[in-house]
Amino acid sequence: MKIGELAERTGVSVRSLRYYERQGLLAPLRQDNGYREYSVLAEEQVRTIRFYLDLGLSTEQIAGFLQCVLRNKESFCEEVLPIYQHKLKEIDGQIRLLNQIRVNLRDRISSILQERNQGQEEII
Amino acid sequence: MKIGELAERTGVSVRSLRYYERQGLLAPLRQDNGYREYSVLAEEQVRTIRFYLDLGLSTEQIAGFLQCVLRNKESFCEEVLPIYQHKLKEIDGQIRLLNQIRVNLRDRISSILQERNQGQEEII
DNA sequence: TTAAACCATGACATCAATGTCATAGTCAAG
DNA sequence: CTTGACTATGACATTGATGTCATGGTTTAA
Numbered sequence A, B: 001m002k003i004g005e006l007a008e009r010t011g012v013s014v015r016s017l018r019y020y021e022r023q024g025l026l027a028p029l030r031q032d033n034g035y036r037e038y039s040v041l042a043e044e045q046v047r048t049i050r051f052y053l054d055l056g057l058s059t060e061q062i063a064g065f066l067q068c069v070l071r072n073k074e075s076f077c078e079e080v081l082p083i084y085q086h087k088l089k090e091i092d093g094q095i096r097l098l099n100q101i102r103v104n105l106r107d108r109i110s111s112i113l114q115e116r117n118q119g120q121e122e123i124i
Numbered sequence C: 001t002t003a004a005a006c007c008a009t010g011a012c013a014t015c016a017a018t019g020t021c022a023t024a025g026t027c028a029a030g
Numbered sequence D: 001c002t003t004g005a006c007t008a009t010g011a012c013a014t015t016g017a018t019g020t021c022a023t024g025g026t027t028t029a030a
Helices: A003-010 A014-022 A041-054 A059-063 A066-071 A080-123 B003-010 B014-022 B041-054 B059-063 B066-071 B080-123
Strands: none
Touching (some): A041 A066, B014 B041
């Protein structure tokens, strides 16, 4: 199958498919005319790539274990666990930071609303 | 005071002070030699800018209300509240997304650990 | 056969604040 | 007067996946 068909089947843009290839995540054959030729397995492979990307992993991280997880159960691939754990710490840190900001924002919003109400009361 | 001194007093790099100026957040006078001349008020102003930047607001958003909040109470500046509320929604969305990923990651990590333990037991 | 649709590659843009470097003018202390 | 510290401006880099455009070759359907 050619790149346009794979793009349509997976919902991933042609641009991204070429990018994944350059990052070492896909390795389609080439037809005589230079067109990329994807096997039927490529569709599942792209969905796997998308899954890990959506998990927040980088193409570089994914490249480190993609071949393994395509052939085995995830638990068999040694590289996966440390990457997951590292990502989890990162996510926890981000959530903590966002929560601090969130609390700060909520405080300021309610304080603004309160002061405005007091201003109204003074007028009354 | 010159830019180096302001940078040292506020902990903000010279580069960033020039950037803030270009974004319309600072407007120092110029000495005859072209050097920027900051008033003592600039120090507080920079801290205010940093505060809003740390809250996740963009220089463009900050520029929209900075002059007002420097002169009045925050609750007096009409532009602030909608920006806060918009930012809060954004943060909530980010937290939600991160939490989904977090749950996903934790599930996969524990599932890997569990499968590895089962593998061990089988050997025993 | 010809036009439309598809493919290839490479380059530039994005988002945003900041770092860094190059080049050059200015100032202060020795 | 000279050297080192400071300042000015402008340009390029960063981060990462993706969009978009330009240019040109290929295929396919009418």
